[in-house]
Amino acid sequence: MWVEGRVVDRIDWNDKLFSLFIEADIGNFIPGQFIKVGLDIGDKRIGRAYSLVNAPDSPALEVLLVSVEDGLLSPALARLNPGDAIQVSSKASGYMTLDEISQGKHLWMLATGTAVGPFIAMLRTPQPWQRFERLVLCYGVRLARDLAYLEELQALQSANPQQFSLIPCVTREKIPDMMQIRLPEALRTGQLEQAAGLKISPEQSQFMLCGNPGMVSDAQQILLDRGLQKNLKRKPGHITMERYW
Secondary structure (H helix, E strand, O other), rough: OEEEEEEEEEOOOOOEEEEEEEEEOOOOOOOOOOOEEEEOOOOOEEEEEEEOOOOOOOEEEEEEEEEOOOOOOHOOOOOOOOOOOOEEOOOOEEOHHHHOOOOOOOOEEEEEEHHHHHHHHHHOOOOHHHHOOEEEEEEEEEOHHHHOOOHHHHHHHOOOOOOOEEEOOOOOOOOOOOOOOOOHHHHHOOOHHHHHOOOOOOOEEEEEEEEOOHHHHHHHHHHHHOOOOOOOOOOOOEEEEEEEE
16 A cells, blocks of 8 residues: 655765655654655556665655666656655565564674665664664675765764774775675674674674675575574574565
């Protein structure tokens, strides 16, 4: 079921990566959930799922998108401006939320590209800060210009240096103070632990993996090999995942 919304603002992070702010009534949601965003193109409504970046008390919905050159929807979304109409699903969905995690002192969040969005939504609320002794966000992109929300995340780290660690990983260029490595490889070699100053263990660690299927699959296997388990409703574990396509 769809409701009509309206674009009220946008941020262009680079020529392909952008955030849309949308006024639409979808009711309550939990950080980590997603909505469908759609447009009528020709005689069809094209819709895609996008995670919400905003906290639940924000006056506007916020989604982070990348325009894919041959995509059916994203190039049209990239042309939207404040005042333009947009279709939004009437209710948010998804289970990659902190409510699904029942244990652990340390929360590791591994994201690639636009999949950082749900983690930003979580970090904009009190819940993770109150629940976990340590929060680690490992943010993988190809180029440094793809690091959306970087200033906000760096400010969080500066304000909470004992609790929050931001670890950017840029694979296709060398940037000072950033690792040039894929997230699974940095996890496998221990470089993420070294950068965070924190050891991974089944007793204390919770992992949330969100992003491209290769990263999610590879990171999951590394964690399984280290004794962590998938987080299931019938059997709580340590690994919660969401693939972005």
